[in-house]
Structures are given as structure tokens and as C-alpha cells.
Amino acid sequence: MPEQSPFELAEGDPFGPHNLPYGVFSTIDAPDQHRIGVRYGAHVLDLSALPSALPAAIHPHAELLTAPTLNPLLAAGRPVWQQIRAAVHTAVTDPAHRDEVAPLLHPLEEVTLHLPFEVADYVDFYSSEYHATNVGRIFRPNDAGLPPNWKHLPIGYHGRSGTVVATGTPVVRPNGQRKAPADEAPTFGPSARLDIEAEVGFVVGTPSTLHEPVGLSSFRDHVFGVCLVNDWSARDVQAWEYVPLGPFLGKSFATSVSAWITPLDALDEARTPPPARDVPPLPYLDDSGVEPGGFDIRMEVRINDEVVSRPPFASMYWTAAQQLAHMTVNGASLRTGDLFASGTVSGPDPDQLGCLLELTQGKGPYLQDGDEVTLTAWAPGPGGARIELGEVTGRILPAPAVGTP
Structure with missing residues (x-):
């Protein structure tokens, strides 16, 4: 039986394209490298690598997505939040991008999640x-x-x-x-x-x-x-x-x-x-x-x-x-x-x-x-x-x- 694609979610998955929450994660091979990710189903999409995969859609905000916390993205303001959210939605739903995006999806059980932002007050x-x-x-x-x-x-x-x-x-x-x-x-x-x-x-x-x-x-x-x-x-x-x-x-x-x-x-x-x-x-x-x-x-x-x-x-x-x-x-x-x-x-x-x-x-x-x-x-x-x-x-x-x- 072929392995199910990470893009194909079960019906009603509460972490589908309508959700797309942000977090910070690291992988087993780079435990000290904290990266911004978005949860999609049972996977984490590595946003730090997304500008390279989809440069036209998200390249202007590449620096925000390579930070080790969400804070630079948080500070960018609502128009930028909406632009990036739209680009992420396209990345996980448009079949035309699957070859570029698939390598950026990490199974949840293979990553470590961290405090997603530096708390100010x-x-x-x-x-x-x-x-x-x-x-x-x-x-x-x-x-x-x-x-x-x-x-x-x-x-x-x-x-x-x-x-x-x-x-x-x-x-x-x-x-x-x-x-x-x-x-x-x-x-x-x-x-x-x-x-x-x-x-x-x-x-x-x-x-x-x-x-x-x-x-x-x-x-x-x-x-x-x-x-x-x-x-x-x-x-x-x-x-x-x-x-x-x-x-x-x-x-x-x-x-x-x-x-x-x-x-x-x-x-x-x-x-x-x-x-x-x-x-x-x-x-x-x-x-x-x-x-x-x-x-x-x-x-x-x-x-x-x-x-x-x-x-x-x-x-x-x-x-x-x-x-x-x-x-x-x-x-x-x-x-x-x-x-x-x-x-x-x-x-x-x-x-x-x-x-x-x-x-x-x-x-x-x-x-x-x-x-x-x-x-x-x-x-x-x-x-x-x-x-x-x-x-x-x-x-x-x-x-x-x-x-x-």
C-alpha cells in the first residue's frame, strides 16, 4: 500500500488549511536550530525554507521566517500576517507546488516543539x-x-x-x-x-x-x-x-x-x-x-x-x-x-x-x-x-x- 501523502488530510482534520497555526520547532539532526513552522495535519511545514521553494509568493518576507522565534513576524503587522497566511495556504493546497513543498513537511513525532515567541509582558x-x-x-x-x-x-x-x-x-x-x-x-x-x-x-x-x-x-x-x-x-x-x-x-x-x-x-x-x-x-x-x-x-x-x-x-x-x-x-x-x-x-x-x-x-x-x-x-x-x-x-x-x- 502506498504511503499516504502529507497533503491528503482525513476529512474534518482540525489542523487543515482553515487553521494553519504557527509554532517553533527543531529536528533531531539540528536540535539547536529553532525554526518557524506551521502545523498542517500531522506535519509541520518548515517556513524558514519556504521562501526558497516558493520565492515569488513569500520571498519579500524571507527574513521574518528565518528567525528563531515568531517575534519578528509578530512585529510585522496585519497586512504581512495576511500575505504570509495566504502564501502558506497556497503552498499546502495547490497541487502545482507539491514537489517543492513536500520536502519541507516534517512529521510531528520527529520534531521538538518550543516556546513559540519571546514573552514581553x-x-x-x-x-x-x-x-x-x-x-x-x-x-x-x-x-x-x-x-x-x-x-x-x-x-x-x-x-x-x-x-x-x-x-x-x-x-x-x-x-x-x-x-x-x-x-x-x-x-x-x-x-x-x-x-x-x-x-x-x-x-x-x-x-x-x-x-x-x-x-x-x-x-x-x-x-x-x-x-x-x-x-x-x-x-x-x-x-x-x-x-x-x-x-x-x-x-x-x-x-x-x-x-x-x-x-x-x-x-x-x-x-x-x-x-x-x-x-x-x-x-x-x-x-x-x-x-x-x-x-x-x-x-x-x-x-x-x-x-x-x-x-x-x-x-x-x-x-x-x-x-x-x-x-x-x-x-x-x-x-x-x-x-x-x-x-x-x-x-x-x-x-x-x-x-x-x-x-x-x-x-x-x-x-x-x-x-x-x-x-x-x-x-x-x-x-x-x-x-x-x-x-x-x-x-x-x-x-x-x-x-x-
């Missing part, structure tokens, strides 16, 4: 009304679930970009201070309440100018694409430290992202209006007259291969465009490689909660050493096709021993 939001209400009731059972500012602005915090890691990177259980309500004083040691947060991240390409806010209508001009994010959280460390300034060491030890960045243009069919809002937003957040800002992304959370939740991203109260507008409204500038994440995605049903804190009502159990967590997601594409986002996986390793100084 990292911001994490808190934009699911269901998640925020559930967490508020767990932490403050005698108060209203939502803080008074929640429906007026997308709440967020600045995280640690240096500990954003690619899927597959082990997550070492963090040490830190913990203090239970009944304890007289804090203790120090491994987190006993290690948790996940299933989120969607947005990768900034085109930077902005200091002191010039980015409006809602400029979202597509600055955001290159989308990836899944697991914002690992040490709940016991977080509970003790977060008053009054918010998350710090309980979050900064690791944030896992997908190895594949799905271009924003691939998700046009997944655009959806956000939920109805009962508090009118201020003008800079009022999205009633712009492109629908929500995305119909259906997520799945598995722990040790058991499905524990299916959070619906379409239920998010604040959209990514509103998050970007709020993030820059004070004049803060964007940098190429900025990553901002949605916050935990949770829905109204018990099987739609995006973290163990909610799934167990704060009682646990939380993650044990050796547990492996995997996030996957898909969105509707053109003609009934599925767009699959790259998965995010991480296995928990024991905390390191800490001696006394």
Missing part, C-alpha cells in the same frame, strides 16, 4: 462572571460574590513573563508561606493546594505608542493570535499573600502555553457576541457598535486522562478587545510578544468550571505529585469545519527540598 485577567462569583462566595461567604468594581472594568494583574513555559514543561510544586485561618502563624513548605486555571491567551504582534490608548476597533491590528493557557495557582500561598495587592508568588512559579498560536483570522467563524450586560460600560469599553468580541471556543480539561470540565469561552463577560482597551487606556504601551490571558474560563453548569477551587468548592482534593493536566479546545470554522487550538499539558513534580539558611 504578561497580564492575566479575571473576566468570567461565573468564576469570579464562585470564587468570591468561596473566599467571602458573607459578602456579595462580585467585588463592586467587577462589572465596570476588566480586573487583572501583571504576571511574571519569565516563567511562561511551553506545553510539556514539567511544573515543579512551589514552596511558599501558608497560613490557614485557624493557624496562629504562617508556616513554610510545599503548596498543598496546587490548582489549575483553564484560560485562553492572546498574543500581541504590533506594538503601540506610549501614552496612546488602543481602542476596541484596533484589536485586530495589534493581536496576532490565540493560544491556550494554564495559569497554575498555589491556592494556599495565594490566600495568605493576596491581601491587599493581589496575586504574587502563588501564581508566578509557572504559566503554561500552547506550542501553537492560532491566527486571529482563522477564528472568524467563531466570533460571537458576549453575554448581555446589566451594567452599561464606560465609552472606551462600550463594544455595542463594533465587531462581536466574543469567541465560541469550547474547552476541555483532563487530569490523568479523565475529563473533569468543559468550560465555554463564549460565556466570558469581558472580551479580549475590552481587555486590551482597558490595559492601554492609561497610556501603557504594547510590546511585541505581550501575552494577556482571559482569566479562568467557567460556565454556569457544574461540569463547566475551569479550576479545582470551583470544582471542589474549595475543599479539594487539589493536584498531587505526578498528576498530568491537559487542556484542549476547538472552535467552529468555515463550512462546519473545526479549528483545534494546540493543547497545553503539564505534569506536577515534587517541590524541591529547602534548607534553613
Whole structure:
């Protein structure tokens, strides 16, 4: 039986020509040479070699595609993103180019995937009304679930970009201070309440100018694409430290992202209006007259291969465009490689909660050493096709021993 051509995909393959996410890979024979690639089915198309194979279509952008990270491509701006995406689409779908393109396709099992871009700044939001209400009731059972500012602005915090890691990177259980309500004083040691947060991240390409806010209508001009994010959280460390300034060491030890960045243009069919809002937003957040800002992304959370939740991203109260507008409204500038994440995605049903804190009502159990967590997601594409986002996986390793100084 002849070997199946890498160009012939199974019907409904979620990584077909309607998707074409970008990543960075290396091969066995050149492990230190990081190259930009696009996933097509079960293969990676080596974009660094594509200008030589199809010079007329993509040669003007050859320098962008030979970089070891996506950052130069991210900085090039939306017209270039669209030109390259169109050229890649032609490369994998036009039979006239198959002889030139076939040698550039590497089987996924023969490559190593890497963090696809250098992360500049990292911001994490808190934009699911269901998640925020559930967490508020767990932490403050005698108060209203939502803080008074929640429906007026997308709440967020600045995280640690240096500990954003690619899927597959082990997550070492963090040490830190913990203090239970009944304890007289804090203790120090491994987190006993290690948790996940299933989120969607947005990768900034085109930077902005200091002191010039980015409006809602400029979202597509600055955001290159989308990836899944697991914002690992040490709940016991977080509970003790977060008053009054918010998350710090309980979050900064690791944030896992997908190895594949799905271009924003691939998700046009997944655009959806956000939920109805009962508090009118201020003008800079009022999205009633712009492109629908929500995305119909259906997520799945598995722990040790058991499905524990299916959070619906379409239920998010604040959209990514509103998050970007709020993030820059004070004049803060964007940098190429900025990553901002949605916050935990949770829905109204018990099987739609995006973290163990909610799934167990704060009682646990939380993650044990050796547990492996995997996030996957898909969105509707053109003609009934599925767009699959790259998965995010991480296995928990024991905390390191800490001696006394």
C-alpha cells in the first residue's frame, strides 16, 4: 500500500488549511536550530525554507521566517500576517507546488516543539462572571460574590513573563508561606493546594505608542493570535499573600502555553457576541457598535486522562478587545510578544468550571505529585469545519527540598 501523502488530510482534520497555526520547532539532526513552522495535519511545514521553494509568493518576507522565534513576524503587522497566511495556504493546497513543498513537511513525532515567541509582558485577567462569583462566595461567604468594581472594568494583574513555559514543561510544586485561618502563624513548605486555571491567551504582534490608548476597533491590528493557557495557582500561598495587592508568588512559579498560536483570522467563524450586560460600560469599553468580541471556543480539561470540565469561552463577560482597551487606556504601551490571558474560563453548569477551587468548592482534593493536566479546545470554522487550538499539558513534580539558611 502506498504511503499516504502529507497533503491528503482525513476529512474534518482540525489542523487543515482553515487553521494553519504557527509554532517553533527543531529536528533531531539540528536540535539547536529553532525554526518557524506551521502545523498542517500531522506535519509541520518548515517556513524558514519556504521562501526558497516558493520565492515569488513569500520571498519579500524571507527574513521574518528565518528567525528563531515568531517575534519578528509578530512585529510585522496585519497586512504581512495576511500575505504570509495566504502564501502558506497556497503552498499546502495547490497541487502545482507539491514537489517543492513536500520536502519541507516534517512529521510531528520527529520534531521538538518550543516556546513559540519571546514573552514581553504578561497580564492575566479575571473576566468570567461565573468564576469570579464562585470564587468570591468561596473566599467571602458573607459578602456579595462580585467585588463592586467587577462589572465596570476588566480586573487583572501583571504576571511574571519569565516563567511562561511551553506545553510539556514539567511544573515543579512551589514552596511558599501558608497560613490557614485557624493557624496562629504562617508556616513554610510545599503548596498543598496546587490548582489549575483553564484560560485562553492572546498574543500581541504590533506594538503601540506610549501614552496612546488602543481602542476596541484596533484589536485586530495589534493581536496576532490565540493560544491556550494554564495559569497554575498555589491556592494556599495565594490566600495568605493576596491581601491587599493581589496575586504574587502563588501564581508566578509557572504559566503554561500552547506550542501553537492560532491566527486571529482563522477564528472568524467563531466570533460571537458576549453575554448581555446589566451594567452599561464606560465609552472606551462600550463594544455595542463594533465587531462581536466574543469567541465560541469550547474547552476541555483532563487530569490523568479523565475529563473533569468543559468550560465555554463564549460565556466570558469581558472580551479580549475590552481587555486590551482597558490595559492601554492609561497610556501603557504594547510590546511585541505581550501575552494577556482571559482569566479562568467557567460556565454556569457544574461540569463547566475551569479550576479545582470551583470544582471542589474549595475543599479539594487539589493536584498531587505526578498528576498530568491537559487542556484542549476547538472552535467552529468555515463550512462546519473545526479549528483545534494546540493543547497545553503539564505534569506536577515534587517541590524541591529547602534548607534553613
